[in-house]
Each structure stands twice: as C-alpha cells, then as structure tokens.
Amino acid sequence: MTVTEGTCAALIERTDAIEQAYEFMLAQPAIGSALIDNLNASLHLRSLLTDVFLIDSVFDAISKS
Numbered sequence: 001m002t003v004t005e006g007t008c009a010a011l012i013e014r015t016d017a018i019e020q021a022y023e024f025m026l027a028q029p030a031i032g033s034a035l036i037d038n039l040n041a042s043l044h045l046r047s048l049l050t051d052v053f054l055i056d057s058v059f060d061a062i063s064k065s
Contacts, residue, residue, distance in 0.1 A: 014048045
C-alpha cells in the first residue's frame with residue numbers, strides 16, 4: 001500500500017476546511033447543539049476520520065514490513 005500525493009493533498013484540504021469551520025464556530029457568541037450538528041454534517045467529519053484511520057493503517061503496515 002502507498003499513500004499518494006493526491007491522498008495527502010485531499011486530507012490536508014479537508015483538515016484546513018475543518019479548522020476554518022471550527023474557528024468560525026468558536027467565534028460565535030453561543031454554541032448550541034444545532035450549530036454542532038450542522039457543522040458535523042457539512043464537513044463530513046466522519047469522512048476525515050476515516051481518511052486518517054486509513055493513512056494510519058498504511059503507515060502501520062509499512063512500519064511492520
């Protein structure tokens with residue numbers, strides 16, 4: 001398994017978008033459950049976590065070989 005430049009670029013792009021969204025959220029006067037729910041849905045956090053898990057699995061496999 002290899003991690004391609006495209007995979008890394010996509011991960012960095014998603015991470016940057018999430019960071020900007022959280023900075024926006026933290027700047028709000030009040031943070032409610034609706035804001036959190038909408039943030040999760042709009043940024044596809046599960047997708048990012050899946051990407052991180054996949055890349056971690058690749059690095060783990062490489063380190064064991």
